[in-house]
Amino acid sequence: MRVSRDAVGDWPEWPENTALVEAAGAVLAWDVLGGDPVPAARIDDPERAAEWLWEIYGAAADGVLGGATDVTVPAEGDWRVRDACRALAQLNWVEAWWPASVPAGVPAVDVVVLRAERAVLTSTVEHLLDDPDAVTRALASVVLPPVPALAEQVSALAEDYGVSLSAAVPARAGYALAAGGIGSSAGTTVLTGSSTVDWALVPAGVVDAGAPADWAVVRRQGTTVLEVSVAPGPRPGPRLAARFADVDVSLSEVDALGRLTGSAPVPPSVLLLPPDRRAVTVYAPDFAAPTAPDPGAEARRAALIAYARTRSGASDATLTERTAQ
Numbered sequence: 001m002r003v004s005r006d007a008v009g010d011w012p013e014w015p016e017n018t019a020l021v022e023a024a025g026a027v028l029a030w031d032v033l034g035g036d037p038v039p040a041a042r043i044d045d046p047e048r049a050a051e052w053l054w055e056i057y058g059a060a061a062d063g064v065l066g067g068a069t070d071v072t073v074p075a076e077g078d079w080r081v082r083d084a085c086r087a088l089a090q091l092n093w094v095e096a097w098w099p100a101s102v103p104a105g106v107p108a109v110d111v112v113v114l115r116a117e118r119a120v121l122t123s124t125v126e127h128l129l130d131d132p133d134a135v136t137r138a139l140a141s142v143v144l145p146p147v148p149a150l151a152e153q154v155s156a157l158a159e160d161y162g163v164s165l166s167a168a169v170p171a172r173a174g175y176a177l178a179a180g181g182i183g184s185s186a187g188t189t190v191l192t193g194s195s196t197v198d199w200a201l202v203p204a205g206v207v208d209a210g211a212p213a214d215w216a217v218v219r220r221q222g223t224t225v226l227e228v229s230v231a232p233g234p235r236p237g238p239r240l241a242a243r244f245a246d247v248d249v250s251l252s253e254v255d256a257l258g259r260l261t262g263s264a265p266v267p268p269s270v271l272l273l274p275p276d277r278r279a280v281t282v283y284a285p286d287f288a289a290p291t292a293p294d295p296g297a298e299a300r301r302a303a304l305i306a307y308a309r310t311r312s313g314a315s316d317a318t319l320t321e322r323t324a325q
Helices: 060-065 080-097 111-124 134-140 148-161 268-272 297-313
Strands: 018-023 026-031 040-043 188-195 213-220 223-230 241-244 247-250 260-265 280-283
Touching (some): 018 080, 080 111, 111 148, 134 148, 188 280, 213 280, 223 241, 223 268, 223 280
Antiparallel strands (some): 018 026, 026 040, 188 213, 213 223, 241 247, 241 280, 247 260
């Protein structure tokens, strides 16, 4: 692995591929598509990192901290802490980027299981985390999960830390994607289309990660209207909006097919837009600002959707991934 003054290995290129753990004096990162058990690291406090870095890189930690430009991490060793960090990072990735989608065949994860499993893993690697209250904070959002073995583990952990857990398990939100595009409406539909939803512009799970946003320009009683709809995901979230050219549409209604939808008047000049500008950008105004489409994002999302489909049967899958449905 390449080593510089404050970095180890190659940092994942894209945020949506990156599984992170914030440790004392460093941040560890795995590329979820890479499959390498050894993480990259960005080190901001070598003295603090020196207390635990050997548990991640073994004998190579001396070279990392001693100014080497290249190190070889031994294949053999006790990697229980590294494996636990990797699993914790995976859960952080699942919460931020899991692409739940009905048409793409990616089941929704149970947030109750995720939070309980993360609390247990956090306690395993508590000694190297940057937050001294990490376990207590993790337990604060936990209720007893519907998995007996995990419920027993997290109950014992909560007792050790003096935290009271709720026994009430929130029902998982159901969601479904209706077939077809924009529903029929009174008027004449002049233009229609669909656009990929940028995952970085909406919180994870708020919209179906594999479904596009559909739009239509409709002439109705002398007025030109833009209608937009997007399939919801498994998690309720903040309000959504859509931008088409210079027009913003609030997606504050739910249509008969269960989609988040909205409409707004637009000038007739939208009919003259060139094809490459006929695109709608869905975003959560309190989460991110709309940005120009990234031409490579769609291929990256497809790769992550394909990856997520395999996780329920993967040998290194977390319990959260294995119990997704």
